Amino acid sequence: MWRSLDAVREWLSERTRSQFAWSLRTTPGVRFGGTVVCLLAVVAVFGPLVSPYDPTAQVLEARFEGPSLAHPLGTDALGRDVATRIVHGARVSLALAVAATAVRVVIGTTIGLLAGYVGGLVDTALMRLVDIQLAFPGLVLALVIAGVLGPSLRNVMIALSVVGWASYARVVRGNVLEVKDRPFVEAARLYGTPQRRIARRHLLPNVVNPVVVLATMNLGTIVLTAAGLSFLGLGAQPPTPEWGTMIAGGRDYLRSAPWIVTAPGIAIMATVIGFNVLGDGLRDVLDPDHLGERERGRS
Amino acid sequence: MLRALLSRLGSLTVVIAGVSLITYGLIYLTPGDPAHTILHERRGSSPSESEVAMFRAEHGLDEPFVIQYIEWLTGIFRGDLGTSYASSEPVTTLLLQYLPNTVELALAAMAVSLALSIPVGVVSAVHRDTWIDRTSQFAALLGISMPNFWLGYLLILLFALHLGLTPTSGSGTLAHLLLPAITLGTGLAAIVTRIVRTSMLEVLEEEYVDTARSKGVSERLVVYKHALRNALIPVVTIVGLQFGFVLNGAVVVEVVFQRPGLGTLLVDAVFARDYPIVQGVVLVTAVAFVITNQLVDLAYVALDPRIERGEHA
Numbered sequence: 139m140w141r142s143l144d145a146v147r148e149w150l151s152e153r154t155r156s157q158f159a160w161s162l163r164t165t166p167g168v169r170f171g172g173t174v175v176c177l178l179a180v181v182a183v184f185g186p187l188v189s190p191y192d193p194t195a196q197v198l199e200a201r202f203e204g205p206s207l208a209h210p211l212g213t214d215a216l217g218r219d220v221a222t223r224i225v226h227g228a229r230v231s232l233a234l235a236v237a238a239t240a241v242r243v244v245i246g247t248t249i250g251l252l253a254g255y256v257g258g259l260v261d262t263a264l265m266r267l268v269d270i271q272l273a274f275p276g277l278v279l280a281l282v283i284a285g286v287l288g289p290s291l292r293n294v295m296i297a298l299s300v301v302g303w304a305s306y307a308r309v310v311r312g313n314v315l316e317v318k319d320r321p322f323v324e325a326a327r328l329y330g331t332p333q334r335r336i337a338r339r340h341l342l343p344n345v346v347n348p349v350v351v352l353a354t355m356n357l358g359t360i361v362l363t364a365a366g367l368s369f370l371g372l373g374a375q376p377p378t379p380e381w382g383t384m385i386a387g388g389r390d391y392l393r394s395a396p397w398i399v400t401a402p403g404i405a406i407m408a409t410v411i412g413f414n415v416l417g418d419g420l421r422d423v424l425d426p427d428h429l430g431e432r433e434r435g436r437s
Numbered sequence: 438m439l440r441a442l443l444s445r446l447g448s449l450t451v452v453i454a455g456v457s458l459i460t461y462g463l464i465y466l467t468p469g470d471p472a473h474t475i476l477h478e479r480r481g482s483s484p485s486e487s488e489v490a491m492f493r494a495e496h497g498l499d500e501p502f503v504i505q506y507i508e509w510l511t512g513i514f515r516g517d518l519g520t521s522y523a524s525s526e527p528v529t530t531l532l533l534q535y536l537p538n539t540v541e542l543a544l545a546a547m548a549v550s551l552a553l554s555i556p557v558g559v560v561s562a563v564h565r566d567t568w569i570d571r572t573s574q575f576a577a578l579l580g581i582s583m584p585n586f587w588l589g590y591l592l593i594l595l596f597a598l599h600l601g602l603t604p605t606s607g608s609g610t611l612a613h614l615l616l617p618a619i620t621l622g623t624g625l626a627a628i629v630t631r632i633v634r635t636s637m638l639e640v641l642e643e644e645y646v647d648t649a650r651s652k653g654v655s656e657r658l659v660v661y662k663h664a665l666r667n668a669l670i671p672v673v674t675i676v677g678l679q680f681g682f683v684l685n686g687a688v689v690v691e692v693v694f695q696r697p698g699l700g701t702l703l704v705d706a707v708f709a710r711d712y713p714i715v716q717g718v719v720l721v722t723a724v725a726f727v728i729t730n731q732l733v734d735l736a737y738v739a740l741d742p743r744i745e746r747g748e749h750a
Binding site: 267269274275276277281282285286366372385389393396407411415 | 448451452453455459463464466468578579581582584585590591594681682684686688689692703704707708710715718722723724726
């Protein structure tokens with residue numbers, strides 16, 4: 139009897155899964171955004187292997203060369219190939235964004251689960267902590283943390299990890315509050331399921347979708363903020379090829395060699411567009427009620 | 438109503454207290470001892486014991502953390518945020534000196550963004566799913582995804598360097614304000630355009646709009662008088678909530694245009710490890726941000742009678 143019910147359940151979930159995959163593939167935002175993001179990932183992983191130039195070696199006789207066949211995006215003030223540096227920069231930006239987002243998701247989800255499920259004083263205390271975190275304009279706080287720790291790429295990553303988790307905590311808590319008194323959770327509790335198992339098996343799956351949507355959008359925001367911090371001189375230090383640092387390095391030659399500034403900006407924009415469009419598309423599929431909506435753009 | 442207001446005030450106090458504690462505690466993220474690190478970085482060589490001790494005594498860093506924090510906190514109520522390590526000027530004086538420039542930039546950017554976003558959002562909604570709508574939606578996506586410091590340099594390149602219409606940097610005149618305001622306003626406009634469009638689409642489907650139409654009110658009047666007025670309610674709150682976005686952006690934009698303001702003050706102080714200034718700027722921006730958010734919430738309740746006056750989750 140049980141066995142056959144399980145089989146039915148499996149068949150159902152198999153069916154919804156394929157339906158789900160279909161709706162993912164046919165949503166234009168997911169297709170376009172996903173393609174951009176995949177292309178970027180390919181560039182970040184394989185690009186540096188293809189480029190004939192060294193991203194940091196100075197070639198003084200090749201300074202300020204305009205775009206040409208040899209240097210499709212020109213060279214910078216130290217004769218380095220701009221295109222090569224952008225390709226290497228994709229590695230830096232994507233790795234940083236993924237790492238910082240992962241930390242945010244883990245901290246935020248844990249706090250949100252605890253607050254929502256335990257409730258009471260724990261909830262009040264954690265939510266005050268969230269309010270305090272949201273009280274700081276994100277870039278200002280990240281700038282100060284990175285600056286005090288000392289300018290480096292690693293410290294920007296730390297700063298961006300500890301700054302943006304509050305939005306996840308809010309979304310997760312809201313979802314947990316919604317499902318925690320539903321019959322299936324109640325049943326699990328009456329059945330004597332341990333708390334940790336309830337949290338993992340019954341609550342967590344219900345918060346995955348809004349968290350995935352929020353994280354996708356967040357990847358774009360982090361790329362932007364990290365580039366901004368590096369531009370200010372707090373992140374990647376020269377000669378590391380990083381998009382924000384490249385723009386800062388080219389600003390003195392804006393009139394004579396505009397490509398040094400324009401090209402990395404386009405790379406940043408393309409990346410952020412990819413994540414934004416993908417996030418919008420994923421939201422339409424995964425989070426049709428827009429549960430994560432309130433938290434967009436907060437960090 | 439009064440009780441809700443009081444409980445809100447209570448949690449606001451807790452948040453601001455937490456903000457001040459974190460703001461003050463930030464300097465202890467300094468690798469090693471702050472006094473030692475500051476002196477070392479300032480001179481490029483290791484300071485002697487007595488120099489470090491002198492610096493600590495001079496700036497009250499020799500007290501235990503709790504005492505330092507309480508002294509700083511009580512100072513705030515007297516309008517005293519300490520003095521700059523570098524110039525010995527009172528932080529309050531510096532803040533008051535730089536604040537007006539940042540406020541000017543923020544207001545100008547908000548004006549630019551509303552002037553762009555309201556018409557574009559409305560036209561986009563009225564011509565839903567046409568090429569007009571798609572173009573403006575794409576423009577909004579570009580605006581959201583563009584690094585504002587980069588946009589700043591593009592504008593400098595075009596308007597200042599090639600056309601010679603505006604100065605490249607500095608502050609003081611309207612010409613100096615123009616490019617920074619557009620730079621900062623564009624990102625904001627992109628966000629607000631989306632909100633105006635969504636809000637307008639929702640309102641246009643309301644019954645009272647149909648009623649107005651069926652009564653023979655002209656389409657133009659329906660859109661601009663009946664619909665737009667109601668559609669702008671959520672827009673007000675979103676614009677208010679974007680205050681943090683504006684503050685974030687102002688930091689970078691001020692650096693691009695070398696405008697003296699809270700942003701440039703903060704960035705310079707961070708690099709110089711001039712902590713009293715850093716703490717002052719962070720505290721002021723965070724408190725301003727928290728209070729604006731609260732006011733926006735209240736304004737939302739006041740503007741829209743349909744909203745329950747309870748605690749929201």
